[in-house]
Amino acid sequence: MAELLEQVRAARQAGDYAGLTELVPYARLLGVRFEPAAEAGGDGLRGRLPYRDELVGLPSTGSLHGGLLGAFLEHVAIMQILWNGESRYLPRIVNFHVDYLRRGAPEETFAAAEIRRQGRRIVNVHASAWQGEAQRPVAAARGHFLLTPPEGP
């Protein structure tokens, strides 16, 4: 059940940021990469999403799919929670709220997440995605994740 938790913990101990991509099939499909967050100077992860045509919403606009930007933010948020390793169970998403701030241009996109509150049962996390300047985000999100054992059916 908590295999993913242990795999992320092992990757962290080994400093194996690149290995995080392989752990989640959907992230591998999107091509999400991970690297140390340069500005944090500590423990943060930074997600990187190289541009591909398959990430565009509609050819007539050429912009990145809005749902994809939300998905990227969500994935970086979950991986940051796992990376911090303060939970015995996999985080389960409760809700996620994405603000679309600028057009997602057809270029490489970055994202980082910040844990605003780490409780025993619940985590509040904010995440931001940008292209070029981190100060000019294309999308931002906040969400809650549960850290308790899964419910029965």
Added chain:
Amino acid sequence: MTSAQEAAAPGREEVQRLFERSPHGALIGLELVDLGGVTLTARVPYSAQLVGNPQTGYLHGGVITTLIDQTSGAAVMLATGAEERIVTLDLRVDHLRAAEAGRDVYARADCYRLAREIAFAWCVAYEDDPERPFATSMSAFMRLREERSHG
């Protein structure tokens, strides 16, 4: 049914084009299922490459977000029509429970308020019964129309 939605779904063709031509939609297998009068239903077939956790087999939440985002946007396009562009302002998804592993996921969306500058949509995501959703969503869209005088 509101009068805004009743107006013969001016964006029908636009919506069909969105689902046929979206490169990212194609990557995750997003397809249009039903284009009713005012609501719209779309689907993502279950696939191992969309899984968020290999141990449980659950689809990644991001797949649900993308399904809901496109279905909600399409419901707004259905109401606004082809000549108008829209952009998503924000989108909130509540995950009521996990979507059952191994099953296709559906979303049904409706543009329930078309105001002068903003359109509001709601959406439910489910496996087979929209009355028993695993996720619900509210979103707002900005209408990018030609500037008109407000006189």
